[in-house]
Amino acid sequence: MTDRKSFYLMTPALAWLTGLMVIPCLLILALAFFRRGTYGGIEYTFTLENIGLVFDPLYASIFLKSASIAGLSALIAVIVGYAAAYAIAAAPAKRQPILLFFAVLPFWSNYLVRTYAWIVLLNREGLIASIVHSLGYEGELPRMLYTESAVVIGLVYNYLPFVILACYAPLSRLNPEIAEASRDLGGSGWTTFRRVTLPMTAPGIATGFVFVFVLSIGNFVTPALLGGGQFQMIGNLVYAQFLTANDWPFGAALSMFLIAIMMGLLTLQTFATERASGARQEDT
């Protein structure tokens, strides 16, 4: 396809994104450089105070906390999701679409409903607790709901289908003869996986990881519902600035950093995928 033609075809999508997404976002981000009015609202005098405030140890630690929770969630999701995708890709071809359908089934229900379901499960009198007790365990169970672990569980659960899809794509495209060639040359099953299958499907893993990380670090629903009021993630902080503290300029400054982190990661991931794309041009 010529460059010109592809440009025309992209125009509607680009116009949509620019008009309804990029411009409003830039307008909001611009607020970061203005002063907050005494009673909320915005005072249009230039300042770098809001940006500086982001580096305040209090807020910086929330950034770090969010990054570590997002990183942990992404790591777990990638391990679990890759294994699932591997199993699906290894299943008989006829059964694969059905298995994939089940893997992404949670996507078709409402995010809030899914998250509330975890409350029901993790509750002190919840399903997990009653099952354990009905099996005869008398003691006190460790607290499950309103902990960091609950947030990680919720995030992993919600974004797992992304990872499965992202990893399934390269796995299903692998020519099985390449793994066989490794066996033929003397590689064990594990060596074949480590030296051939894994590197060839690394772009899918990177995509899945970045997806989960980016979606998790800005998430505010799951930390609010499953983390209780116990701790804040950066998404909650932004939410609070805009909706309760009425400090739009600071909220904008936080968002700016969040977006910068996401853009950085997505750019890295795009480059990595492009560099590795030779790995997937295996033909005939």
Place this chain on the structure above:
Amino acid sequence: MTQTLLSIRNIKKHFGAVQAIAGIDLDIRENEFFALLGASGSGKTTLLRMLAGFEMPTAGSVMLDGQDISHVLPNHRPVNLMFQSYALFPHMTAAQNIAYGLEMDKLPRPEIKARVAEILDVIQLSPLANRKPDQLSGGQRQRVALARALVKRPRLLLLDEPLGALDKKLRGEMQLELKRIQHEFGITFIVVTHDQEEALVMADRIAILHEGNLLQCGSPHEIYEHPQSRFAAGFIGVMNFLPVRRSGNELIAKDGSKITADLGDDLANESDAVAAVRPERLSLDVQDDDNRLTGRVSALAYHGLDLQVHLDTPLSSEPIMIRLTADAAEGRRLSIGENVTVGWPAKDTRVFSA
């Protein structure tokens, strides 16, 4: 040259209801260049995959050096396979691809380096050692795949249509190249091909597979000159078939003319049969040949080295093909519509039951 390396005993492979290999016995000798020839779907790849260990035989056994290897895993067999698709590791360079098998053998680094360099030299790809497969041409990739399987110096090298993706000229060069390499390394080769000419050129012996059965196995000369079945005769090279009937010690063609041949006893009297003769055995205007037939020239095809003449005769509904050498064609100018007589000696007639 006479030591048996590989014995295949009554090997069978079923995929559900599909019978891919129907029970084959085959002995491959040490240092032999063996070709498996067959049409698409005849079971060539399936047989190779059983030898490499990727398919378990439904029945039968595979013996290598006197040991039953039927159930040995692929990574523990001293057998390497060059895949029909080459199956190069796309994320590794040519040199890394070749080194992979040696690394699996846990050889010391310096030795790996030396052997990779040596084989890159043999396949004349040293300057491209650090290219990835997608930066190589089809022919170069094919040589990397060959080197990768060869560098381990297996007892037995299996090659699945190694020249399938190449153009005709490169194929010709690579056929000789493969023979040279096989000779140099002293490794037994089993090469799968569906190109009969390629099999004739390269192989010490050829086996013809047909629908999972072994039809015939022998030297290229045996296979070409003494095919044992009508299918084998038609599959290898060009053959003229004439429907006949045995009558005593003679064969009677459709138009009542006689065809002479060295007849064995396996063909019953008064039974239908097919007489066959190769186009290059027919010669023009010969008076004292055992067989003679007259027909009308219906087509002429010039091939540079030779001239192919199609002759319409009352003996067969198919045109009879004649192959004249350039010299013979020069001496006798033919034109379409002309009536000519051709003849051939009785010893060149092959007879198959219909």
